[in-house]
Structure formats: structure tokens, C-alpha cells
Amino acid sequence: MKLYDGGRAPNPRRVRIFLAEKGVSVPLVPVDIMAKDHKTDAFTRMNPMQRIPVLELDNGAVISESVAICRYFEELFPEPALMGSSPLEKATIEMWNRRVELGIFSAVAASFRHAHPAMRDLEVPQIGEWAQANREKAIEMMRFLDEELAGRDFVAGDSYSIADITLYCAIDFCRLPKIEMPEELHHLKDWYERMAARESAKA
Amino acid sequence: MKLYDGGRAPNPRRVRIFLAEKGVSVPLVPVDIMAKDHKTDAFTRMNPMQRIPVLELDNGAVISESVAICRYFEELFPEPALMGSSPLEKATIEMWNRRVELGIFSAVAASFRHAHPAMRDLEVPQIGEWAQANREKAIEMMRFLDEELAGRDFVAGDSYSIADITLYCAIDFCRLPKIEMPEELHHLKDWYERMAARESAKA
Secondary structure (H helix, E strand, O other): OEEEEOOOOHHHHHHHHHHHHHOOOOOEEEOOOOOOHHHOHHHHHHOOOOOOOEEEOOOOOEEEOHHHHHHHHHHHOOOOOOOOOOHHHHHHHHHHHHHHHHHHHHHHHHHHHOOOHHHOOOOOOOOHHHHHHHHHHHHHHHHHHHHHHOOOOEOOEOOOOHHHHHHHHHHHHOOOOOOOOOOOOHHHHHHHHHHHOOHHHHO | OEEEEOOOOHHHHHHHHHHHHHOOOOOEEEOOOOOOHHHOHHHHHHOOOOOOOEEEOOOOOEEEOHHHHHHHHHHHOOOOOOOOOOHHHHHHHHHHHHHHHHHHHHHHHHHHHOOOHHHOOOOOOOOHHHHHHHHHHHHHHHHHHHHHHOOOOEOOEOOOOHHHHHHHHHHHHOOOOOOOOOOOOHHHHHHHHHHHOOHHHHO
């Protein structure tokens, strides 16, 4: 199989960290978004959504959407479980992963895509007011998560999961739209430093 | 267990249809969004995201996020499988469910929330330009899905899945922001009529 990958972009990174935590190695094919490699006819035939990452299996089957790709690897390599084991764990991790996706990951992405000059040709129309609303939403979600992380070590409970990966990539991606974590959010900052210290963070 | 439910709102409906397809019955507790029932202290303690639906288990555990609730029931009652059986099926259904969520479900919701007078106090700030961009995105996704459905009976392949539920609820919800399916999209229209004819559509 091959993983079509996109360097610093946050979605491909989620999958790379997930694979590193699983100890699974997959050949990467670089896709340069700024050069619009994801808009070519060949890429569009593979993923009509024109997004990365994309996993291509040896039988030609294609899986896009980061979490769907993670799900595939979770099923193939159940240990360590990053999406839960019992029904309640699976549901709780999915809940937190989605809360983080909707509350901060997509907010950071929107604040970047709708305001950064480099995205002018890729996000049409860019809506500055929407970028600003999402900056505020991202900060608000950081405050909420800071309170949650006062009481536990990981986003979805007592163990590391895909929800930690999603939040870590979201916070790291804040550098591009220049969203700063408020200094008083010590629990979130401590959690972030623990995540950054994991070997998988280099992926 | 109890399912905090929200009548005509599209997310609670996804879960009700999912349960109907599983043949599972759960007591419903109505939550009136227009009366801001989801903003009360009691509700916020249960789900700090202030969103419905929410599943409360007998042991007090709480699961929010529609797809996380569906995941819980899929794990408890695997048949009929609505989220796939093999690793590739699970990943493919997750991929399509997310494509539909990102491409049309959330677009229809945004075009409603950012333009409808009834949402003025619930979506702050309302951004008209964002509502309009999402109307166009929803129609574009309908055109894409119409082509896909020319070649198969269901969104994610040969069998009914959660991706069909998400798309069905998205298209039904188009009535509120008055987004009309273009007449020439016969495959999508036929698929919609097949979904509407299922017993679960009454849920």
C-alpha cells in the first residue's frame, strides 16, 4: 500500500502520528498542495474530494479521510488500541475526537484557510469574518479543554487515543493562523508538552 | 438508558433512524432547542457542548455526538451492520459518512444557521456570506453524489449504511434553508425516494 501524504498539513500528520504510535510503516508519496498536486486529473480520479491524505491499497482500493484511514489501521493492527476497546470506550473516544475536530481542529483550519494569503486560490471565497469567528471559537475550546485536562491525563480518559492526536495537530497548526494559547491554560500546556515529547510527534 | 432528542433537528434524527434500522428502542427525552433547553445548567453539566442528541447510560456515563452514539449501538448490536464488517468496509463507510458530513450535512446546517432569523440568538455572529458559500457547496456536493449514485444503490457501496442516513437527513434538512435539489439529478432523486420509502424514515 501507499499513503499519499502532505508534509506539514495537519490532516496527513494525524495519520503519520497514528501509524507511528501503532509502530506501522507505510511508504509515503509526497503531494504538494501549494503546487496544486491534489488538483491534477490523476489525483482527482483517486480522490474526487481533492484532499490528502489518501491510502491506496495493493488491490487498487482507495481510502480517503484521515479518520477513515486510521480506522483501517486500527482494524488491521488493534494494539495498541487508539480508538478504544469496549463499546463505551470506542464511543467515548469517538465523542472526544469529534468534539476536538468540530470545536478546534476545523476552527483552526478555517481561520487559516479564510485569512492567509497563501490560501487565496484554494479557499474561494475567503471570508475574513468567518476566519475571525473561528479564531475566537478555537480559543474558547482551548479554555474548555484546559478545564477537562485538569482532571485527567488524556483527552478521552485514562489512555492515549486518536483524540489526543487530533488535538495535538490542531494546536500545532495554530502557528500558521497565529492563534496563541492563553498563558493561564496550564493544564492544556502541560498536556501539549507531554504529547510533543512522545516519539510519534516527530512523524 | 435515555436518549435526549430534538424532534426535527437533523442530528438527533440521524440517531433515531439508525436505531430504527437496528430495531432498537430507547426511551426519548425531548429537548426543545428553540426554548434553549440545551443551554440550561443541568443540560450543560451533561453535555458541555450544549448539543443534542445525548445518550445517558444507566451507570451515569454520557455519550454525545451523533456518530459516537451510533458507534455505541453498532458495538452493542452488530446486526444489521450499518458501519461495516471487514476493515475495508468499515473504513469505506467511515470515509463516505465523513465526505457527506463535511461536503453537504455541515454545509446545509451552516446555510441554515448563518441565515435564518430563528437562529439569530443561537449562531453568533451570523455571517450571510458564509451561509451563501455553503448553499453553493451543498449543491456542488449533490452533483457529485448524483454521479456516484449512477453506479450503485447506496452511498458507501452495495449496502445501506450510516452514510445513507447522514445524506438522507442532510437532504431533508434542505427544506429549512430552502436549498433545492437541481431537477436533473435523477440518480440522487431516485436514491432519496428509496430512502424516504424505508420504514426508518418515519423515525
